[in-house]
Amino acid sequence: MSDVMIDARDLTKHYGRVAALRNASFQVNRGEVVGFLGPNGAGKTTTMKILTCFIAPSGGTAQVGGVDIFDDPLAVRELIGYLPESTPLYTEMLVLEYLQFAGKMRGLRGAGLEARLRQVVEETSLGEVLGKSIGELSKGFRQRVGLAQALIHEPPVLILDEPMSGLDPNQASEIRELIRDIGRERTVILSTHNLAEVRLTCGRVLIISQGQLVADDTPDELAARAGKPRFIATVKQNGHSSSEIREVFSLIGDAASVKEQSGGAPGELKVEVVPEGNQDLRAEIFRAAVSAELVLLGLEQRGENLEDIFRQLTTGNGGASS
Amino acid sequence: MRSVLTIAGRQFRSYFNGPVAYIVICIILLTLGFFFWKTFFLFGRASAREMFRWLGLILVFSLPALTMGLLAEEKRTGTIELLITMPVTEAQVIVGKFLGVLGLYGVLLALTISYPLSISTLGDLDWGPVWSGYLALLLQGSAVLAIGLMASSWTSNQLIALFVALTLSVLFWVLDKFLALLPTNAASALQWLSFDYHFQSMARGVIDLRDVLFFVSVVVFALAVAFRALESRRWS
The missing domain is CATH 3.40.50.300 (P-loop containing nucleotide triphosphate hydrolases)
Structure with a gap:
């Protein structure tokens, strides 16, 4: 066999x-x-x-x-x-x-x-x-x-x-x-x-x-x-403006785009960093935050998950419902 | 062959796990008792012929209740899928199911042996016609059960299976009851197709190979149709 x-x-x-x-x-x-x-x-x-x-x-x-x-x-x-x-x-x-x-x-x-x-x-x-x-x-x-x-x-x-x-x-x-x-x-x-x-x-x-x-x-x-990974960093604002913080992360070599995300708690800012390719930017984000003396409260990686792919693949060709 | 017996054994035992078999057997025995003893002493003869006459009729009406679920219920609940996807052929499933219900019918027939036994204590009973009567019951019963299994293979609704089986078996039973109304040729053909015609001659004590073959052919035909019905699902 x-x-x-x-x-x-x-x-x-x-x-x-x-x-x-x-x-x-x-x-x-x-x-x-x-x-x-x-x-x-x-x-x-x-x-x-x-x-x-x-x-x-x-x-x-x-x-x-x-x-x-x-x-x-x-x-x-x-x-x-x-x-x-x-x-x-x-x-x-x-x-x-x-x-x-x-x-x-x-x-x-x-x-x-x-x-x-x-x-x-x-x-x-x-x-x-x-x-x-x-x-x-x-x-x-x-x-x-x-x-x-x-x-x-x-x-x-x-x-x-x-x-x-x-x-x-x-x-x-x-x-x-x-x-x-x-x-x-x-x-x-x-x-x-x-x-x-x-x-x-x-x-x-x-x-x-x-x-x-x-x-x-x-x-x-x-x-x-299905898609590039994205990294969401949550930092303490400590008086920094949103654009200053975004500036810090956009200096990372492999970062393609840096956007502010809604949903941060008061005094906190969520920033989404998307890499150029499929690189893992978590270490760079951490180092950038440390060198700019920003307090990093959270850092997570998000990929497009299976749910999204499933939905794309199964509804793309005619809208099958589940 | 082993799979056939395994299926038959499971079917046979499952009758005793539910109420249907007990109810049907009780009703048959009570009805038989009622009709038989009502007239037995009027005849004043130690003969079991009346018992076979009544039982032959009662069974035509009651056996479809035992076969209605054989395949219909398996189709309704989906268990047929597990059964068929085990290494068995459709033919083995059909024959196994048939033997399972035939076993239950055998138990029922064995329970009625008390009638000839009690008659024999009342007078001098001739056992020859008793045995040929049982053979007649076994054969006619097999034919009714096979027709019931066939009806059960056509639907996943037990009630529909019951009514179709009832209609067919009663139809075959009454065929020779209206012969006087028909031209001779048609009459003899219909008579030959009638269950009761073949049954009565055996119940009188005459074992004719043609009567035996008639019932065996009905069984084989009905089981073959059930086999086709079960197999057709593959290609639907």
Whole structure:
């Protein structure tokens, strides 16, 4: 098996006359955690359903672990652990019963099943609710049961459709932790609306809008690509005028522009310094302030963040709403 | 085969986790008891034929309640997606579901064995027709269940599945009840399609291979249609 675990080529899906996905091509390697980002209805779920062979694409194809989804859907499904959107589980079953069922469906039996059960129960911290029926569980626990069933057969590829939605921050951070652990050896694709989430969990982001892939990069590179960093310095005025203070910072060699910013507290002044390129000017700003005997109260770096990029990329071509 | 049995086993057990199976079984047994014992002593014969006659009719009306959710509910809640994306084929899912509900039906039939047993204490019961009657119940019941599963594969609404299954199975049951109104050719064709025609001859103690094949063909046809319906989602 090569290192490319998912290889999607020109995936296209029409529902009637509506194109849910248009010529989406991407690759995901072993050991990568990839975030699939896009507004509702952009085609994330459709892509995942195609990769898991739940639906067939209208055009293009994909390989998972080197197996084509048209040639051998069962072999593809064996390689994948899947958590569909909103975690559909048999609510009348007990957690343990359900996990046993999932294990058996994956071909596990007897001692092997027992061992895997113990392991996933520990990984997903389900021990205390094993005897409860799934219908009684909180959203967080249900999500963990969904993850546990996806992990039971140690799949090389995990596909998780909105694994964090509806979780409180504590639950989300536990699940995030778990996904990062899993992502060390396996390939994970997860879809989400939450951009902060992507930064924390994913090594790479695929942004999809109106059925088309519009970006494929690391979160940091995406942020860098979208705009120059800006530095906001807050200084104590101490009788200096705004123009004197701006003068101090405009003497920095790499500073392209220096502007006063609104929002400073009384007696304080906020100044925005934009570099010529992508340089980090924080040290220079500090030295300039010290040499002019200005009191520097705060200094922060702002890049154009993922939210902005996301909005640019997904609304630029026709105003998809989320 | 293992996946089929795993799916069947899960389906079978899930009936006992909810109220529907208990309610349906209770209603069937109570209705049967009412109709059977009402007239049993009037005949003054130690025969189970009346039981098979009533049960055959009651089941046509009540079994669709057991099958309505088989696929419709899985589609409504989305669990079908998890099931299908496990390494199983659509055919295995359909057969597994069918065997699951057939198992429950087997439990129901086993519960009615108390009737022939109690009749045999009252008189000299001929067990031959009892066994052929059970075979008839099993076959006709399988056909009704398969039709129910087919109806359940067409919709994600249990009530629609129930009414479609009910309409179809009752239709097949009444087919031979209006034959007098029809020309002979049409009448014999309709009679041949009727559940009750095949059922009654078996319940009398005559096991004819043609009757067995009729019910088996209905089962195979209905399951094949359900398979197509489930598979068609891939290409929609």
